Amino acid sequence: MNLLEVNNGNWVRVLGVAGGIEMERRLAQLGFLPGNKVRIIRSAPFHGPLLLDVEGREIVLGRGVAIKVIVEYLS
Amino acid sequence: MRFALIGQPNCGKSTLFNQVAGYRAETGNFAGTTVTFTETKVRVLGDVVELVDLPGTYTLLATNPAERVVLDYLIEKPVDAIINVVDATHLVQGLTLTLELMELGRPIVLVINMMDEAKRQGLKLDGEALSQLLGIPVMPMIATRGQGIREAFAQTWHMARKSTIPTPPAYRDEIEQAILALKSEIDKTEFPVSRRAIGIKLLEGDPTLTDQVGRKVPAIKNLVQTQWDSLCHQSSVQAVWLIASERQKLARELTEKVTTQEKMRLTLRDRLDDYLLHPFWGYVFLLAILALFFYGVYGFGSWLEAPLLNFFNNLDATVLNALHSNGLLAQVISGAIQGISGGLAIVLPYLLPFLIGLGFLEDIGYLTRIAFLMDSLMHRIGLHGKAIVPFILGYGCNVPAIMSTRIMEDKRDRFLSAALSTMIPCAARLAVIFGLVAFYVGPWAALGIYLYNIFVIALTGKIITHFLPEDSPGLILEMPVYRLPTLKTVTAKAWFRIREFIFEAWPVLIIGSIVLAVMNFYSVTDYINTALQPFNWLLGLPKQVGTPLVFGIFRKELSMIMLAQAFGTTNYAAVMTTQQMIVFTVFVVFYIPCFATMISIRNELGSKAMWAITGLTVLVATLAALLVRVVFLIV
Numbered sequence: 001m002n003l004l005e006v007n008n009g010n011w012v013r014v015l016g017v018a019g020g021i022e023m024e025r026r027l028a029q030l031g032f033l034p035g036n037k038v039r040i041i042r043s044a045p046f047h048g049p050l051l052l053d054v055e056g057r058e059i060v061l062g063r064g065v066a067i068k069v070i071v072e073y074l075s
Numbered sequence: 076m077r078f079a080l081i082g083q084p085n086c087g088k089s090t091l092f093n094q095v096a097g098y099r100a101e102t103g104n105f106a107g108t109t110v111t112f113t114e115t116k117v118r119v120l121g122d123v124v125e126l127v128d129l130p131g132t133y134t135l136l137a138t139n140p141a142e143r144v145v146l147d148y149l150i151e152k153p154v155d156a157i158i159n160v161v162d163a164t165h166l167v168q169g170l171t172l173t174l175e176l177m178e179l180g181r182p183i184v185l186v187i188n189m190m191d192e193a194k195r196q197g198l199k200l201d202g203e204a205l206s207q208l209l210g211i212p213v214m215p216m217i218a219t220r221g222q223g224i225r226e227a228f229a230q231t232w233h234m235a236r237k238s239t240i241p242t243p244p245a246y247r248d249e250i251e252q253a254i255l256a257l258k259s260e261i262d263k264t265e266f267p268v269s270r271r272a273i274g275i276k277l278l279e280g281d282p283t284l285t286d287q288v289g290r291k292v293p294a295i296k297n298l299v300q301t302q303w304d305s306l307c308h309q310s311s312v313q314a315v316w317l318i319a320s321e322r323q324k325l326a327r328e329l330t331e332k333v334t335t336q337e338k339m340r341l342t343l344r345d346r347l348d349d350y351l352l353h354p355f356w357g358y359v360f361l362l363a364i365l366a367l368f369f370y371g372v373y374g375f376g377s378w379l380e381a382p383l384l385n386f387f388n389n390l391d392a393t394v395l396n397a398l399h400s401n402g403l404l405a406q407v408i409s410g411a412i413q414g415i416s417g418g419l420a421i422v423l424p425y426l427l428p429f430l431i432g433l434g435f436l437e438d439i440g441y442l443t444r445i446a447f448l449m450d451s452l453m454h455r456i457g458l459h460g461k462a463i464v465p466f467i468l469g470y471g472c473n474v475p476a477i478m479s480t481r482i483m484e485d486k487r488d489r490f491l492s493a494a495l496s497t498m499i500p501c502a503a504r505l506a507v508i509f510g511l512v513a514f515y516v517g518p519w520a521a522l523g524i525y526l527y528n529i530f531v532i533a534l535t536g537k538i539i540t541h542f543l544p545e546d547s548p549g550l551i552l553e554m555p556v557y558r559l560p561t562l563k564t565v566t567a568k569a570w571f572r573i574r575e576f577i578f579e580a581w582p583v584l585i586i587g588s589i590v591l592a593v594m595n596f597y598s599v600t601d602y603i604n605t606a607l608q609p610f611n612w613l614l615g616l617p618k619q620v621g622t623p624l625v626f627g628i629f630r631k632e633l634s635m636i637m638l639a640q641a642f643g644t645t646n647y648a649a650v651m652t653t654q655q656m657i658v659f660t661v662f663v664v665f666y667i668p669c670f671a672t673m674i675s676i677r678n679e680l681g682s683k684a685m686w687a688i689t690g691l692t693v694l695v696a697t698l699a700a701l702l703v704r705v706v707f708l709i710v
């Protein structure tokens with residue numbers, strides 16, 4: 001499952017990032033590391049970006065990026 | 076001695092820098108305000124110290140050119156001590172960078188900034204314990220109020236003097252073994268940072284460093300690859316992730332040991348985004364804020380322009396009368412008066428409220444909100460939300476706008492946003508739009524020009540995207556918390572930008588007007604005007620605008636201020652029709668970025684890009700102005 005499939009307000013856990021080493025490096029910087037918890041705070045209309053809570057910091061990801069973040073629901 | 080300020084974006088490095096250097100580095104409440112380094116000399120305990128402010132960087136992975144500046148600076152210039160600034164409210168993230176910096180083998184002092192914010196959020200921090208655990212000094216600070224700065228510098232001075240090297244964090248065995256395996260090869264290279272740091276950077280796959288080391292030690296690439304394979308084999312994730320996770324784990328353990336979180340009360344500030352980022356109301360607020368901004372600038376500016384213009388026109392007439400002549404001297408004096416009046420009566424009245432307003436929006440943290448709201452629209456013109464930053468900064472001045480494209484990761488995105496943001500009417504062109512169109516034709520016409528400008532930029536973006544398809548996946552940006560701007564930073568920033576106009580642009584305006592007066596006197600302008608005649612004929616503009624347009628390349632205001640000289644009056648309504656004013660202004664808004672902007676495009680993207688963008692703007696300007704003329708002819 002990727003981040004785009006998650007509904008607003010839900011908590012998920014990061015499993016990995018697809019899309020090559022550059023993407024991994026960029027997202028690793030902002031806390032998208034395996035095991036970290038992420039919540040979708042809100043999303044912008046018209047297929048706009050997602051606003052996420054990543055370990056206490058708010059990060060905006062465009063849809064093209066969010067689709068590359070592989071996650072699972074916290075059980 | 077040299078101290079470097081290093082920390083994650085938006086943690087207050089430039090604010091700290093300005094507290095000791097005077098306002099010299101731009102500050103603002105968004106990630107990526109600083110994109111280049113600024114140096115200054117300060118006196119610390121009797122020594123003269125070189126202090127450098129660097130762009131914010133999440134890690135030393137250098138994923139965009141702004142972050143690259145930091146790593147390049149560290150591996151090129153010997154730094155005697157690092158002042159590592161960390162935002163107290165994002166301690167875990169901040170400490171991951173601290174751990175990385177401790178690997179460099181340079182003396183380091185940890186500054187915990189934003190202690191006021193931490194207090195507001197009910198966060199308690201035991202600096203003493205953190206200092207014990209890390210083995211480096213930890214200093215609390217509130218940079219905006221200047222608290223803790225003296226102590227931090229004194230402490231850094233001591234560390235640099237004693238050259239106290241911190242103990243780098245120890246990672247799990249596989250990583251340590253991989254670092255060890257690279258050590259003997261790295262020993263052959265020369266860098267002002269530790270071998271261990273170079274080894275870790277190579278394992279993380281830093282491309283520039285790999286090349287640099289590879290030039291001395293060609294075998295290094297294969298060696299690193301072997302280590303990657305074995306790390307990947309043992310832990311099934313990439314080396315970068317493995318190391319980043321290790322640092323994060325350590326940072327989290329540290330944070331848990333030294334902080335206590337008390338219950339916090341939600342205030343309006345924490346709920347503001349429910350309104351300002353609302354799928355419907357968010358856009359209503361955006362429009363309202365921009366409209367208010369526009370009318371504020373117009374109201375304030377035109378209120379001052381009318382009486383000031385009157386005064387200078389009378390002065391000009393009196394002087395010409397008193398001199399009883401049309402000789403060279405009279406023309407030169409009249410030229411000087413028009414240059415002075417242009418700066419004071421036409422530019423400054425609009426520049427002042429505009430820059431204060433822009434600074435306010437930047438400091439409150441609204442820029443990133445606009446990026447969030449506008450991201451999907453930006454995709455239609457082949458960019459993403461991050462390009463909003465150069466666009467908005469472009470309304471102030473195109474030069475910082477071009478530089479800010481460094482925060483974008485993709486080369487193609489940098490080119491396109493640079494090309495499009497040069498067409499954003501900067502404050503110089505704001506003076507033309509407001510001073511000429513709003514003043515003589517009306518505010519609606521000025522608003523129309525702004526909207527038309529956005530439309531043309533969007534269309535150009537769409538056409539360019541057709542040839543240069545979008546390939547970056549999109550927006551990655553940190554959302555800053557709202558902050559109440561302090562009066563001091565807003566005024567200091569506005570003054571910093573206005574000072575540039577007064578001391579750099581205004582003299583050019585005055586000298587330009589005088590030069591034009593002399594050229595007029597000897598009829599040199601006739602040749603230029605005749606050469607440009609076909610062009611003016613095409614756009615239906617009076618012959619005299621030719622020379623001012625050429626001079627406008629130096630400073631955009633010149634194209635308008637010099638009209639006064641060219642026509643021999645500042646009452647533009649007497650010499651130009653409404654249509655001509657609008658066509659002229661539209662052309663001025665788009666054509667050739669000013670000289671300074673061209674240079675900064677060359678610095679950021681190379682000469683080819685500079686000429687391409689310059690040519691593009693002339694083409695777009697001509698077509699856009701022609702379209703307006705055609706519409707006038709039809710209506």
Ligand SMILES: Nc1nc2c(ncn2[C@@H]2O[C@H](COP(=O)(O)OP(=O)(O)OP(=O)(O)O)[C@@H](O)[C@H]2O)c(=O)[nH]1
Nearest residue numbers: 084085086087088089090102103107108109131218
């Ligand atoms: N409340 C509070 N705000 C601060 C403090 N220090 C800085 N700020 C604000 O934080 C914002 C960011 O400050 P900057 O100095 O631009 O941050 P920076 O680290 O240089 O940021 P980049 O250049 O983007 O890396 C500004 O709006 C400052 O006014 C502080 O101690 N307390």
Ligand SMILES: [Mg+2]
Nearest residue numbers: 088089108109
């Ligand atoms: Mg800065």
